[in-house]
Amino acid sequence: MAADHSERTCTLEVFRFHPETDEHPRFQTYQVPYHEDWVVLDALNHIKNEIDGSLTYRWSCRMGVCGSCGMLINGTPRLSCAAFLRDYYPRPIRVEPLSHFPVIRDLVINFDDFLHKLQEVKGWLVPREPRSLDDGEYRQTPAQLAQYKQYSMCINCMLCYAACPVYGHNPEFIGPAAIALAQRYNLDSRDGARDERFQVIQSNEGVWECTLVGECSAVCPKNVDPAGAIQGAKLQGAREWWASLLLSWGKSRT
């Protein structure tokens, strides 16, 4: 990678854990060249290529859209491809795996739990009215698109789960990104499965567990605002609870 040549160096303290050889995790310190334009991921790649080929982490697009490279950087969940050395230098930078997930090795976490949760919340479109291809597209105005667009921007990077105190306390909690995806489809004018998702979200491990600390939205690199989605789901839940009461009351009167 072409870069300016500078004498300055930057210190990285990196979490290391290998299941075959380590009983406990440890931190390893590396000195890397400091470049204004480098992100933490560039520094990790420098370590892997030039210093220590055993350092283990995930990455791919280096442009903040594939969602692979989430890590704790000085304790905050960040995409390492979007965290610039210049924002930390000359202080040392501590790099750890995302919290609340089992560590596979070094900075690599196991997030299969989230994939099961996507399945649970029916994170796909269930057509309100089936439509054949011959009938062309569903009509959806820009205003209708805007209803759910923000919640469709989630890159599944898991930063919100690492930031969520409820998930840290109770891994059964469906969690911010999965609820945001459920809301993304609930609010889509083409969708008709709101009630089914409602059942899952309103269950014990669901939306009522959230204490609305909003950490998820604060760390989201794509401004999805999962806290807003959770709040929306809660409101919807409360509204439908009242509606069901009123309806039964109405029925009993007639």
Next chain:
Amino acid sequence: MDVLKHDVLIIGGGGAGLRAAIAIGEENPNLSVGLVSKVYPMRSHTVSAEGGAAAVIKPNDSFEAHIQDTITGSDWLADQDAVEIFVTEAPREMLRLEHWGCPWSREPDGSVAVRPFGGMKIQRTWFAADKTGFHMLHTLFQTSLKFGNVTRYDEWFALRLLVEGGRVQGVAALELLTGQVRAILGKAVILCTGGAGRIFPFTTNAAIKTGDGLAIAYRAGVPLKDMEFVQYHPTGLPFTGILITEAARAEGGILVNKDGYRYLQDYNLGQPLDHLDPNSGHPKLATMELGPRDRLSQAFVKEMEKGRTIKTRYGDVVHLDVRHLGEEKINKKIPFVRELAKNYAGIDPVKEPIPVRPVVHYMMGGIHTDVNAATPLPGLFAAGECACVSINGANRLGSNSLTELLVFGARAGRQAARWAMEHSDFDTESLRRQAEDEQRRIAQQFIHRDGGNETIAGLKAELNTAMEEGAGIYRTEEKLRATCHKIQELKERFRNVRLDDRTASYNTELVAALELECMLDCAEAVAYSAWMRRESRGSHQRTDYPQRDDQQFLKHSLAYRTDGEPRIEYLDVVITRWPPAERVYGR
């Protein structure tokens, strides 16, 4: 060794692989599908595609027009029967994605909106702001979760095709988590593993784009077609190579040199219209900034040779100026461009022009397939960027590749499903032995090996340099020969590669070595095919043979792997109704 069995195996979980998986579920939900991917599907590089996906849907458009644009864009190297199938099936595929929930940008009346794109003479590019690939990939992934017949092998690396009795019957694959090699059998196998842009040093392509599927097909005797055709996208950010989408120009952005001059007017791409005058007709379709990518990237090099580009510490650039669009339109139509430029180039496109330079983006070539996505190896199919049908010929038009992965991903899925229903048995014991051989090879070559003195990063850097020097935008016999010889040297030296990491669980250094091995095979096919094609066509420009030569080279190249240098053969292009003509833009 454990042997896992499915009816159809798909290698690669990006757009093409997921579309194929869904197609199999629709064709016959009783067929079991194994989806093997070295990354979780939503990490696949489809996610990075920005600008849009082309399909005829508006009343002012026609199949004929999309076909003509694609064939002209390909410099007549596309197979016309394939282009016709592609264009006619495209709208229904795009509608399917709409019915599955893809958040397409819309017109005020709620219909799907389209935007202009380079080399397209009519507006037909569907888009989801400027994150079209991201939304398509996530829509496909989420939709695939509905189908209970798909078993995912996330973070498994396919090492080798298992072939017995003249047909492919599975793969040997490395489970990254455990480091174990397994035989995963499939009566049919579909490769959807993407391109190999990482063989070049400066690319928009993600780290995972290392040509793994191309290489395992090539090693199994399947030819790689038209590999010399490598697309440079004209507008990448310096240093990172991050893509600034063509949509920035489709919405009205202009390209200027160091004097603020719209230099494209000097390169046979038409005359500029006033970009500040809303009634001037700017941007004019298939003209100037909306010319095809090959011509724009070549114009940059010529401009640089004239000394009219801007020097930066990360090489020469020109300016992509979108300031006149205004903040509101930029936020609405190209918000990701603004985010990327701010984060990675430190400039706000609302206030400053964006520095850009050409960057390796896409491989027109790939695994040789027919229009049904079938390769010459029975039971093996391929779709998406790793395949070459060919609809892209010598230059792909922007927004045709996202559509291509839907049309041919679906075709591959359907064909593979039918094949699997007709071929019921496995030669299990022989396939298991092949996978065990592969496990031994990996152990001997990488894990239990001492004394090697070559590093992965060192070899890769040398490969990257050789590719840029010999197989870049302009090429010559002399430089290509040197690059070919360098690749042979690197392949030899690769035998002495040394790993720091010899452990089993989640060994990413081993994966990097396997990827480099694949990249060397892909690079060889690119460089030799380029050396042998003594003409200039589309993205392949030979300064020693500057003319297109239809007499000799209206042909696809086919690179076959041998123990030494590859053997290059040729295959006639399918010409049906659109005879070769001069490729004209802007007049």
